[in-house]
Amino acid sequence: MTLLSFNIPVVVLLPFVGAIAAAWVSRYSRLASAWAATIITLLAMAFLAPAAGLPFQGETLIQSWSWIPGIGLTFSFRLDGLALLFALLILAIGLLVIGYARYYLSPKDCMGRFFAYLLMFMGSMLGVVLSENLIQLVVFWELTSLTSFLLISYWRHRQDARLGARMALAITGAGGLALLAGVMLLGHVVGSYNLTDVLAAGDRVRASELYLPVLVLILIGVFTKSAQFPFHFWLPHAMAAPTPVSAYLHSATMVKAGIFLLARFFPVLSGTPEWSWIVSSAGLITLVIGAYIALFQHDLKGLLAYSTISHLGLITLLFGFGTQLAAVAAIFHIINHATFKASLFMVAGIIDHETGTRDMRRINGLFSYMPHTAVLAMIAAAAMAGVPLLNGFLSKEMFFQQTITASQVSGWAWAIPALVLIAAIFSVAYSLRFIHDVFFNGKPVDLPKTPHEPPRFMKIPVDLLVIICLAVGIIPMFTVAPVLHVAVAGTLQASPPEYSLAIWHGINLPLIMSILALAGGALVYTARKRLFAWHDASVARWDARIVFNAILGSLDRFAVGVTRVFDKGSLQNAAVWVIVTALTAGFIGWMGISAPLLGARELLPVDGVSLAVLAVMMAASLMTAVLHRRRLVSLLMLGVVGLVVSLVFVKFSAPDLALTQLSVEVVTVVLLLLALYFLPQSTPRERDKVRIGRDIAISVLAGAGVAVLTMGVLTRELTPISDYFLLNAVPGGGGTNVVNVILVDFRGTDTLGEIVVLALAGLGIYAMLRGMKLPAPDRDSQGRLWSSDNHPEIMRTHTRLLFPLMLMIAVYIFLRGHNLPGGGFIAGLIAAVALIVQYLANGIAWTSKRLRFDMHWVIGLGLLAATATGLVAMGLGYPFLTSTFTYLDWPVVGKFEVASAIAFDLGVFLVVVGATVLSLVELGKLSDSSHKAEQQKRRTEVR
């Protein structure tokens, strides 16, 4: 394995690892993290170096590993000319910025955090430009958004930093998501997410019906990142970042990521009218607007930010032309803009650092204070203006040439060079302002600090960048030419067209435009005072940020509105939604299939008694609802419903169910009675007629729905699995009561689950009520005081007599359960009723003293017994809850059948008793303690 088989991911991932290192070493020394960052960057360069020669030999290096093969996501990297150019820019300017930042940051700023963020950003950027897989590219793309959020909000105590960072994240994050969608659609069209395949499939993509969505989505990503109109407004607000960040992110790297993508997809997406229209109009508008606004910025960094926007527009416009020569000019300008703009940002940082302000109305005449810096600034600004012998001039000439070429396309296209000339004039004017306003133009006004030259080493990065500006501008063939050539080849994925980097092409239209721009710019600058006044009075009030904030604000209000309207925090509202949805679902389900509602089975004859009983049940149900404000009556009505249901069970020969229903009914009503005591004495009357009507309608529909569903089932013939239970209850389960055998054997796990539910109810009630004190009413609803005669003597005596009898019945019901109606559940309820009656008749104190079981133990033992039968079976090599039974001969009684399931049933019995009594006693205690407190209070009041 050679270095060339894995070095590119190392280059990309090294800064991320280095970020941790840089943060870590900062605890030992402030400068250590700067050194760590420097070393990491140099190391990354060293790892890139062995591969750097390949693109010059016309080779494309691809290193790939499998990642998520299912969707064609590979972990893969690509080094061609374009990627190499960007990687070099990122690393080289990164290195300079690190050196610069080491002097820029004040002792208050945390170095470790800064350099960690910066390195993470560097890694993300490298990932964007070096990715072969498009999904992976989007991953790094979004990482640049995240890391730039961290960098912009570095001074987190400043509100403008926080807001600027959030705005940048919102805009670039949105673009990233659009890009993701675009890339996924593109991958769908091509059938691969690998750039190699995508770049080779340009014709197919352009012919695809998905071309327009792909193009628009990817361009949203590009325009947001590269601050193109109408998404340009985040960039000036990102200037709240420390200046090294602006120099790095907002001149050379992050904002160029969008441009990079334009170049990357140039062979795939360009060459169509859609591309030309969208890309060039966005570029042209951005170019003009940026150049215009830049002139009126009083903030040094604001001027540079808008100038950056304008230059990015220029590059976008070039790509929009869609010709190969335009692409050459675009790539060339990317290089040039990165060098002069990074140096200008650094100068702005030096001035800010040394004067304490960035306001150009106060910073004047700095030439005498810092001549070295001033010279650097002037050269860089001249390059920005496009002055001959500097790099900016060369690429601007090429640009002008391209606009002239483009103007011959159609009748209206002459507007392009015209508008470009206007932008160029403003560009010259703001460059002049940067030079003249700052370094000349009288004396400084009321500066917080007395300016002087910065430390020697803070200027070195600027020196180097300015030297590059000069070198490229004077001897392009010996400096930039090879890199430009290979980058263009990488962009076009073909050999570059013929172009000339000469400084002098003779007197031609581009040169005339250059001269016009320089002269016009000087003219505009002289007239600036009047222009400022006019601008401040009219255009200045327009700020895209206001629109952005308005959109976000109304989105926020909309979100709050929708959420609060739908989620009212009302239980009734939630319940209505569930019931209405259920009704709708049932209806839609049935409607979707054309099948009759009712089956063909004949109905049974109806007798008078049944009808009467059912009439009672319906009346009682109705009364329960109608009388809900008189709670006691309503509760009794509910009891009636339950009793009638158990009669229905009897009628249809289900004695087990009838018994269960009966005992459950008794226990439930007692529990509810205890709970009623704590509810408010009166229920507020519903007054909203519409709502009452709505609720009645829903209830009627719900009832009708259930009736229809039941009728539909009951009128059809059924061949269920229950025959098996009838056949196997005796031979397989050892019991003649099939219901009981189902409960404890065939479907024992259900029963186990249900007794856990019961246990949970008991424990839950215990947990909820323990230590709780509720305000108890001292009078009933008619205003009468509670009787102080708690435990009537007759009831007390009789219940004590009845107690052993009731327990005997419970035991009897329990024992016969496997063969005759009965079983652990019913027996448990009967025993529970026996105990509850004691509590009711004799009071909690008296009964608790005599019944010393901890009901928790009863529940625990019950669960233990039920589970143990299952575990024993497991121990014997059978599945959980496998039962067995045998016949014993008892004296007197005779042949007696013993099933292992009886142990299970005992568990059921114990849990039912334990949980029921625990809940009741806890409720009773609560009422007891609250009641006593109330009586206490009354007594003190009387005294």
Add this chain to the structure above:
Amino acid sequence: MSHLTAWPVFLPLITGFLLILLRGKGIYYQRIVSLSAVAGLVALAVALIVVSLPGQYQVYLLGNWTAPFGIVLVADRASALMVSITAVLALAALWYAVASNTDEKGPHFHVLYQLQLFGLNGAFLTGDLFNLFVFFEVLLLASYGLLLHGGGRLRTRAGLHYVVINLIGSTLFLFAVGTLYGLLGTLNIADMAARIATAPGDSLGLIAAAGLLLLVVFGVKAAMFPLYLWMPGAYANTSAPVAALFAIMTKVGIYAIIRVHGTIFGSEAGELAYYYMPWVLGLGLVTLTFAALGVMAARNLREQIAYLVLASVATLLIGVGLNGSSALSATLYYLIHSTLIAGAMFLLADVILKGRGAFEDRFESAPQLPNAVVTGSVFMFGAIAITGMPPLSGFFGKVLILNAALHHEWVAWVFTILLAASLLTIITMARTGSSIFYRTLPPPPSPAAGEPLNRNAFMAVIGLFLVSPVLVICAQPVTAFTASAAEQLLDSTAYIEAVLSAPAVNNPSIEE
């Protein structure tokens, strides 16, 4: 006879009643028993995954009665995965509860916790529709008890909403099961699937109605629009470890849709094959819209995370609704991520809440947290994970789902809503992080200050968050597993065959 399939269900049950019996022994013993049981559950879950890898169904006949007459537990790759997620989440949340002493705030915390796990694992492993109902009841009661743990007015109120809505759901479940039993004559899921193919045509309408009714029931559990109203309040107001464990509760609903509907109304169901899918997809998209708006409208961090959980549920519903092996595989991948990350976020919210003292987790300026750098970094990590930003697993889960949507006719809707919701949550979480960690006040007088960071408890948060990078780095084996689990889920014929042909162990009582 291997009992491996049964142990994840019955271990928590046994632990549960042992803890009842150990009540007098004090919290120390309870903690040891409870933690070791959950650690054992993690080991069992791993074993279950290993056993499920070759692709066989582990069918366990409870009571030694063959299907469809007895109740069966069925372990396949998907159910093993669900049990594993539950176990890992439960261990972290329990650790947090113990380390932060939340378990002492009321009685029976550990009992309720174990029985909750009994209900969860039972719901994931059962092959019987009525048994699923029983486990839903266990879940409901246990979660209600846990929800109220610690007490308080808001908690009791949220608990009431929770329990009432879910009881309505239980009632509907009974209607649906009753109807299906009345028409198909069986309760076993595999048997139902087998019988639906031969069901008389005139009863298909009612079967379809019952199926959608069942979808409503699972929708209540999963928190699907418009059935989720119980959810934000319940999650936002309960104690942190409980909220964290509840991250799996909504997934029970999702899993039930995949398992029950996917099997009964699967590819073999003739006219009813996948007839419910447009509803899952459509309501998933609506839920996601409402969830994203809810995230934006939330008034405190815990409510916000509850809505983020809702958004993740909605994403899962979309994944299910897209229907197909790649979509299902993506859903399972996203499910692992979203469950564990949501759990971690609830725990983290508690750390932040305690650190801010009287300011709790409201979105207003407060003094800086103790250990703000650590907490803030972890918050940023969590926010990236839960909003689905790269490079963490949420992003890849979303990409997997989007990729599966490419072939669906609703692709434009899925892309638009999924990405727009992502954007809203990203914007909102940036705002949240900024207001909690950046916009701070000067340090307060000491009584108002928050608690220092509980490092032991914090380990649970870190541990859960670490799953996210692992899911990214090991994406290849993980997606390979989820893909094979999805294939197995879609092969309802094999499931039916495996369940209905599972033989009983020779039973001596039948021999007599």
